[in-house]
Amino acid sequence: MITATIIMALREIRRNLMRSSLTMLGVVIGVGAVVALVSIGRGATESVTASIASMGHNMLTISPGAARRGGARTPSTPFKMEDVTAIQNDIRGLAAIAPTGSRSLMLVYGNKNWRASVTGTNEDYVRVRNYAVAYGREMSAADVRSGRAVCMLGATTKKELFGSQDAIGESIRVDKISCEVIAVLKPKGEGGMGQDQDDLVIMPLLTFQRRIAGNRDVSTIYVSVDEGRPSSLVKDQITSLMREKRRTARGAEDDFNVRDMAELMATMESTTTALTALLGAIAAVSLIVGGIGIMNIMLVSVTERTREIGTRLAIGATGKEVLMQFLVEAVMLSTLGGCIGVVLGVGGAGIASKYLNIPFVVVPEIIMVAFLFSATIGVVFGFLPARKAANLNPIEALRHE
Amino acid sequence: MTDQAKRALIHMLGVTKVYGKGEAEVRALAGIDLRVDEGEMIAIMGQSGSGKSTCMNIVGCLDAPTSGTYLFRNVNVGELDNNQRALLRRHYIGFVFQGFNLLARTSAQENVELPLVYRRVPAAQRREKAKAALQLVGLAGRESHKPNELSGGQQQRVAIARALASDPSLLLADEPTGNLDSARSAEVMELLVQLNRERGITVMVITHEPEMAEFCQRTVEFRDGRILSDTRKPS
Numbered sequence: 001m002i003t004a005t006i007i008m009a010l011r012e013i014r015r016n017l018m019r020s021s022l023t024m025l026g027v028v029i030g031v032g033a034v035v036a037l038v039s040i041g042r043g044a045t046e047s048v049t050a051s052i053a054s055m056g057h058n059m060l061t062i063s064p065g066a067a068r069r070g071g072a073r074t075p076s077t078p079f080k081m082e083d084v085t086a087i088q089n090d091i092r093g094l095a096a097i098a099p100t101g102s103r104s105l106m107l108v109y110g111n112k113n114w115r116a117s118v119t120g121t122n123e124d125y126v127r128v129r130n131y132a133v134a135y136g137r138e139m140s141a142a143d144v145r146s147g148r149a150v151c152m153l154g155a156t157t158k159k160e161l162f163g164s165q166d167a168i169g170e171s172i173r174v175d176k177i178s179c180e181v182i183a184v185l186k187p188k189g190e191g192g193m194g195q196d197q198d199d200l201v202i203m204p205l206l207t208f209q210r211r212i213a214g215n216r217d218v219s220t221i222y223v224s225v226d227e228g229r230p231s232s233l234v235k236d237q238i239t240s241l242m243r244e245k246r247r248t249a250r251g252a253e254d255d256f257n258v259r260d261m262a263e264l265m266a267t268m269e270s271t272t273t274a275l276t277a278l279l280g281a282i283a284a285v286s287l288i289v290g291g292i293g294i295m296n297i298m299l300v301s302v303t304e305r306t307r308e309i310g311t312r313l314a315i316g317a318t319g320k321e322v323l324m325q326f327l328v329e330a331v332m333l334s335t336l337g338g339c340i341g342v343v344l345g346v347g348g349a350g351i352a353s354k355y356l357n358i359p360f361v362v363v364p365e366i367i368m369v370a371f372l373f374s375a376t377i378g379v380v381f382g383f384l385p386a387r388k389a390a391n392l393n394p395i396e397a398l399r400h401e
Numbered sequence: 402m403t404d405q406a407k408r409a410l411i412h413m414l415g416v417t418k419v420y421g422k423g424e425a426e427v428r429a430l431a432g433i434d435l436r437v438d439e440g441e442m443i444a445i446m447g448q449s450g451s452g453k454s455t456c457m458n459i460v461g462c463l464d465a466p467t468s469g470t471y472l473f474r475n476v477n478v479g480e481l482d483n484n485q486r487a488l489l490r491r492h493y494i495g496f497v498f499q500g501f502n503l504l505a506r507t508s509a510q511e512n513v514e515l516p517l518v519y520r521r522v523p524a525a526q527r528r529e530k531a532k533a534a535l536q537l538v539g540l541a542g543r544e545s546h547k548p549n550e551l552s553g554g555q556q557q558r559v560a561i562a563r564a565l566a567s568d569p570s571l572l573l574a575d576e577p578t579g580n581l582d583s584a585r586s587a588e589v590m591e592l593l594v595q596l597n598r599e600r601g602i603t604v605m606v607i608t609h610e611p612e613m614a615e616f617c618q619r620t621v622e623f624r625d626g627r628i629l630s631d632t633r634k635p636s
């Protein structure tokens with residue numbers, strides 16, 4: 001009997017194909033929107049966390065200048081090498097520390113010109129910032145100590161200057177100095193703020209300070225915290241150490257800024273999660289609107305088919321069977337709409353993630369929830385019309401019209 | 402006497418039906434005593450509004466009497482609920498209506514199968530029985546036609562096929578020829594006579610036309626909710 005009821009419902013849906021599709025449309029859009037928005041939201045979260053992780057593992061950045069809303073910093077006293085030594089000596093639980101000086105400079109190789117960020121640092125920088133050498137030899141401690149004119153190129157910089165040509169052993173001009181390329185780094189992709197992390201030149205800090213900057217200043221210090229040591233604790237220790245070294249008055253604002261990547265990641269993650277939930281909720285409302293659409297059409301359908309219902313009752317259908325028939329029809333409509341919505345939602349998320357350049361994530365539990373929700377909507381909003389049909393008086397129904 | 406009681410299919414005792422309350426009260430049936438035995442073919446006649454359809458609705462277990470007793474196959478229908486009456490209709494009663502009441506956009510075959518679906522007859526058997534019923538009413542080869550592709554007479558024959566597909570004990574027809582010309586009407590009546598004779602189905606037909614009543618051995622005439630006369634043709 002249940003198969004006969006399902007066949008009957010399918011036939012009824014097919015008989016009024018135009019109306020059925022329009023009825024389903026509400027649920028299709030609702031389910032599609034829920035699935036697509038949640039998938040895109042998840043993809044965005046993943047892409048943000050992945051790119052923050054790519055900027056450096058368990059990393060703190062210490063930069064001069066107070067933190068300001070909107071990221072703009074007031075210029076202030078740069079760090080000195082003594083600050084770096086102090087951090088190195090006084091703070092426990094540091095895996096590595098990389099002081100840097102950095103400038104955007106013009107690079108020249110042959111007839112090619114390219115502007116890139118040039119960073120002077122030590123041999124630990126590659127590790128702290130999660131870079132890896134693709135080919136060539138990594139900058140050594142000896143290079144750093146003696147301030148040799150050697151450099152490592154990011155993947156983008158290498159491509160711009162050398163194209164597919166081999167760069168190792170070649171000399172490039174960095175501002176006023178000539179510098180030997182000893183390594184090319186593996187590409188890392190975009191950072192958390194969308195910047196290209198592969199457009200850079202790395203050279204020994206001493207070389208940078210002496211021959212480019214002409215001073216002994218250190219701008220940003222990158223610190224990698226030992227695995228298992230809470231980065232927030234290290235952050236607090238560094239903050240108080242730096243206040244002491246820089247003689248910041250009690251109660252005055254920091255004139256430097258310590259950023260914790262783990263913290264940043266958590267903030268970003270919770271923001272995107274909240275956004276995803278909000279989008280999902282809006283989409284869920286449209287799903288309910290779709291359910292009301294089904295109820296509307298089913299009520300019209302019951303009135304329109306009153307004579308048919310009367311005939312069925314006369315022939316020997318019980319009220320329960322008529323109720324089931326209309327309920328099954330409503331549930332079929334909504335689940336069919338749900339299926340189409342899932343397909344469209346997943347497809348839409350796929351296309352959108354391609355354009356937004358985020359990973360394509362299929363969230364099975366959201367698909368399940370959206371699907372079950374649409375079936376439930378069929379039951380809930382189909383019940384009223386179905387009960388109306390089942391409670392019809394057969395004699396009056398037969399005489400209808 | 403006991404032998405006769407066993408064969409009674411329909412037994413009405415002082416059945417009344419009152420619609421509405423107070424001022425608007427309508428006594429559609431004002432005390433009906435009627436007994437129809439298995440295998441009878443009976444015509445119901447009477448003026449418009451005399452209570453024929455009301456009586457047939459009660460006989461067909463579509464409605465319950467206001468007072469009095471109605472026994473169908475010795476079951477007191479007045480004591481049954483909607484559900485139980487639906488089951489009685491499903492298993493023992495076939496209906497034919499003046500307006501045919503076929504499902505639109507549904508083939509003749511599927512229309513005839515409908516009561517069998519409710520009787521939980523397996524699909525293969527259903528198809529066979531429906532085909533046989535359509536053949537019996539002379540519509541072999543028209544199985545796939547939809548109601549709007551059939552003439553009125555053919556539609557009524559589909560309706561008769563639907564009523565008899567489930568082998569009912571009782572076939573009720575409320576003005577089955579009301580929408581048909583006299584030639585088509587005669588065909589339908591002949592078909593009902595044939596079903597009564599060959600299959601032993603008890604048939605009750607409401608009609609306004611004495612010519613149609615001529616097909617039946619027994620004619621009951623209604624007036625103002627009462628039986629005016631009950632005549633049998635000498636056989």
Ligand SMILES: Nc1ncnc2c1ncn2[C@@H]1O[C@H](COP(=O)(O)OP(=O)(O)OP(=O)(O)O)[C@@H](O)[C@H]1O
Pocket residue numbers: 420421427428429447448449450451452453454455456
């Ligand atoms: N649902 C109802 N509510 C109120 N009055 C009703 C209802 N159904 C029938 N009646 C009344 O009961 C009386 C008998 O009606 P019924 O339909 O049985 O007549 P009928 O003999 O079949 O007439 P016709 O030949 O026109 O079909 C009429 O006066 C009618 O108005």
Ligand SMILES: [Mg+2]
Pocket residue numbers: 453454455575
């Ligand atoms: Mg009538």
